[in-house]
Amino acid sequence: xxxxxxxxxxxxxxxxxxxxxxxxxxxxxxxxxxxxxxxxxxxxxxxxxxxxxxxxxxxxxxxxxxxxxxxx
Numbered sequence: 001x002x003x004x005x006x007x008x009x010x011x012x013x014x015x016x017x018x019x020x021x022x023x024x025x026x027x028x029x030x031x032x033x034x035x036x037x038x039x040x041x042x043x044x045x046x047x048x049x050x051x052x053x054x055x056x057x058x059x060x061x062x063x064x065x066x067x068x069x070x071x072x
Contacts, residue, residue, distance in 0.1 A: 001038065001064050001065075001068070001069060002040075002064075003038055003061060003063070004036075004061050005062075006058060006059055006061060007035055007049065007059070007060045007061065010053055010059040011053065014053050031045055
């Protein structure tokens with residue numbers, strides 16, 4: 001499972017916030033909701049977050065093995 005909790009920590013430490021992400025950078029409320037609930041988001045959105053927050057992969061997400069992951 002992909003966990004986006006690092007994103008929230010990174011956002012808190014940055015000069016950006018929920019308001020600027022939605023109004024200045026035009027990220028949808030739906031996208032932020034998906035991040036909050038560890039749901040799928042597009043790689044384009046992930047790329048945008050890296051650019052906006054000037055950060056790296058581990059600053060936005062991490063992988064956590066889970067028994068509820070889909071079978072391979």
